[in-house]
Amino acid sequence: MRGAFIVIEGLDRSGKSTQTNLLHERIRASGRQVELFKFPDRTTTIGQMIDAYLRSQAELEDHAIHLLFSANRWELAPRIEQSLKDGKTVLCDRYAFSGASFTSSKGLPLPWCKSPDVGLPAPDLVLFLDITPEKAAERGGYGEERYEKREMQERVREVFKGFQDEGGPWVEVDAGRPLEEVTEVMWGKVGPLVKGVEGELKRLWVDG
Numbered sequence: 245m246r247g248a249f250i251v252i253e254g255l256d257r258s259g260k261s262t263q264t265n266l267l268h269e270r271i272r273a274s275g276r277q278v279e280l281f282k283f284p285d286r287t288t289t290i291g292q293m294i295d296a297y298l299r300s301q302a303e304l305e306d307h308a309i310h311l312l313f314s315a316n317r318w319e320l321a322p323r324i325e326q327s328l329k330d331g332k333t334v335l336c337d338r339y340a341f342s343g344a345s346f347t348s349s350k351g352l353p354l355p356w357c358k359s360p361d362v363g364l365p366a367p368d369l370v371l372f373l374d375i376t377p378e379k380a381a382e383r384g385g386y387g388e389e390r391y392e393k394r395e396m397q398e399r400v401r402e403v404f405k406g407f408q409d410e411g412g413p414w415v416e417v418d419a420g421r422p423l424e425e426v427t428e429v430m431w432g433k434v435g436p437l438v439k440g441v442e443g444e445l446k447r448l449w450v451d452g
């Protein structure tokens with residue numbers, strides 16, 4: 245048995261970080277081992293470049309910033325794999341689906357956007373937290389960072405929804421509901437996986 249790799253994706257203000265932290269606590273409280281990753285991981289050298297870009301303190305060409313987001317995942321992939329081998333559940337707040345959705349929403353071709361992430365560890369479960377722009381606005385609206393604009397978020401939502409048709413372990417969650425209700429729906433999917441899963445870890449966009 246190895247640990248399960250669980251990715252939490254979704255739009256801005258959908259509650260990804262809130263829910264990922266709650267899941268982390270819940271798994272820990274159950275006495276199981278769990279590791280939390282968040283992308284972008286702004287603590288690494290690459291992550292600091294991404295952070296400066298998102299806060300509009302640096303300008304980067306669209307392909308170049310996309311490759312940095314991907315490199316940020318690749319630099320942490322060995323740690324993710326080791327945790328899974330050690331039998332730990334890995335929770336991941338955003339992953340390559342965010343990468344492809346955001347960059348392709350700027351007009352770059354989706355196949356190109358997916359290509360640098362081909363071969364990364366593939367998740368055993370993706371929970372996609374879906375929220376309408378109206379509901380997101382009720383949560384204080386979008387922030388100050390690049391991409392936090394309604395038009396961009398609407399385009400991103402459409403690309404995200406396309407991943408459901410790829411036939412992967414993609415589960416859409418209505419994240420516009422009260423916090424506790426969303427938590428329970430997510431736990432219903434995550435709970436059965438924290439004991440560990442059988443079988444080799446798959447490769448993203450390589451293995452069916």
Ligand code: Z5A
Binds near residue numbers: 259314340347
């Ligand atoms: N990006 C990219 O372009 N390429 C990539 O490869 C990757 C990312 C990985 C920064 O990401 C940007 O990078 C992001 C995508 C791009 N740009 N945008 N947009 P980030 O993950 O650092 O972004 P973020 O700032 O963490 O997103 P977010 O605003 O954090 O959203 P969230 O984590 O989903 O929401 P939250 O912080 O958990 O909750 C937001 C608020 O809503 C908070 O006050 C909560 O208390 C409240 N909340 C949460 N759930 C509920 C419910 N159910 N009801 C009511 N209120 C709630």
Ligand code: MG
Binds near residue numbers: 260261262
């Ligand atoms: Mg967040």
